[in-house]
Amino acid sequence: MAKERRAGDPWKSRLFKMSTQSDLTELRDRGFDNERQVHGLIERNIGTMFPGLELLETEFRGMARGALRPDTIAFDTTRNTFVALEYKNRLNKEVVDQARTYLNLMRQHQAELILSHSKNMGCSPRDEKSFNWKKMYAIIMAPEFGDYQIIGADEDPTMEMYEIGMYDDSIMLVERVGGDHEGTSAKAARTPAKARAQRSPADQIKSAPAIKLARVTISKGSSVPGCEKTNGCYVPHTVTIDVGGEVVWTNDDPNTHTVTSGVMAEGGPDGVFDSGPFVFGAEFSHTFETAGEYPYFDLTHPWMRGVVIVKE
Known part of the structure; x- marks a missing residue:
C-alpha cells in the first residue's frame, strides 16, 4: 500500500496487487x-x-x-x-x-x-x-x-x-x-x-490498543438445551483479549452454572480455570497470561460452550 498527498486533501490510500514476482498493478478505488x-x-x-x-x-x-x-x-x-x-x-x-x-x-x-x-x-x-x-x-x-x-x-x-x-x-x-x-x-x-x-x-501505522477486559453473560434459560444451536449459552460465545487481559462471566440465569476450561468430548476439564458452581447474579473472573485458544463449558449443563482467544 502507498499513499499520495494532494494539496488541501487528506492522504489518499493506494493499493497495489503483485501480478508477478516483480510487477505491480494498482487497484482502483471504486x-x-x-x-x-x-x-x-x-x-x-x-x-x-x-x-x-x-x-x-x-x-x-x-x-x-x-x-x-x-x-x-x-x-x-x-x-x-x-x-x-x-x-x-x-x-x-x-x-x-x-x-x-x-x-x-x-x-x-x-x-x-x-x-x-x-x-x-x-x-x-x-x-x-x-x-x-x-x-x-x-x-x-x-x-x-x-x-x-x-x-x-x-x-x-x-x-x-x-x-x-x-x-x-x-x-x-x-x-x-x-x-x-x-x-x-x-x-x-x-x-x-x-x-x-x-x-x-x-x-x-500504529498498533491497536490492548484489549484488557471482556465480559460474558450466562444467558437466561441456558440451563435447558437449545441455546447451543445459536451459540447463545455464553454471550458472546467467543471473546478476544490480549495477554494479561481478564474475562468476567456473569450468571443471568436463575440456575447454578460453572465456567470450566476444556472440552467435554475431549476429556473434560483441563485445569486451566474453573469457577465452581456459581448462582444467579454472581460473577467469576480469570486473567489470561498465555496466548492461545481456551474453550470452556458448563460441567452441569455440558451443551453450554464458549471460547476465549488470547493474543500476544
Whole structure:
C-alpha cells in the first residue's frame, strides 16, 4: 500500500496487487454505491472489524427523534458501554454533529438501551448502574473527512473516525484517522490529523490498543438445551483479549452454572480455570497470561460452550 498527498486533501490510500514476482498493478478505488452498501457490510462483519462489539440494533427506533436515528447501535463488551455507528458513502460535513446528536439521544434513552441489550444479548435486564455510561462513543465511517473534522476528533474522546474504500478484487480498506484516545479495538491504523502531512505512510501505522477486559453473560434459560444451536449459552460465545487481559462471566440465569476450561468430548476439564458452581447474579473472573485458544463449558449443563482467544 502507498499513499499520495494532494494539496488541501487528506492522504489518499493506494493499493497495489503483485501480478508477478516483480510487477505491480494498482487497484482502483471504486467507491461505494450508496450508504446502504456500507451499512450492510459493517453490520454483517462488525465483530471482525471491531473485536469486542456486538450488534444490537439497526436504525434503532426506540430512541428516534423524528427522522433522527443512528444507523447502528452496538455494545462494546470490552468497555461495558454502548456505541453508535454512522456510515456515509461520500464526504459529509454534518456527520460529526450528527454523531454527537445520537450520543445525546443515547444518554436520554438509557432504559431503551438496557432493554435492547437484554433482548439481543440473551440476558436478563441489568441494573442501570452496571453499565459504563460515561464511556459511550460514536464510530463514523466514510470515504473521507474534512481536515477540521479530523482535527476536532483529536480533541473528542467520544468520536472515532475511519476512512473506508472499496477497491478492485472486492478489497475493502479501513483506516483509523483522528484522535488517538481510548476506544474500540478495531483492526485499523490511526493517523493523527496534525501529523498526516508530515509523516510517511510507514510512520502512520500504529498498533491497536490492548484489549484488557471482556465480559460474558450466562444467558437466561441456558440451563435447558437449545441455546447451543445459536451459540447463545455464553454471550458472546467467543471473546478476544490480549495477554494479561481478564474475562468476567456473569450468571443471568436463575440456575447454578460453572465456567470450566476444556472440552467435554475431549476429556473434560483441563485445569486451566474453573469457577465452581456459581448462582444467579454472581460473577467469576480469570486473567489470561498465555496466548492461545481456551474453550470452556458448563460441567452441569455440558451443551453450554464458549471460547476465549488470547493474543500476544
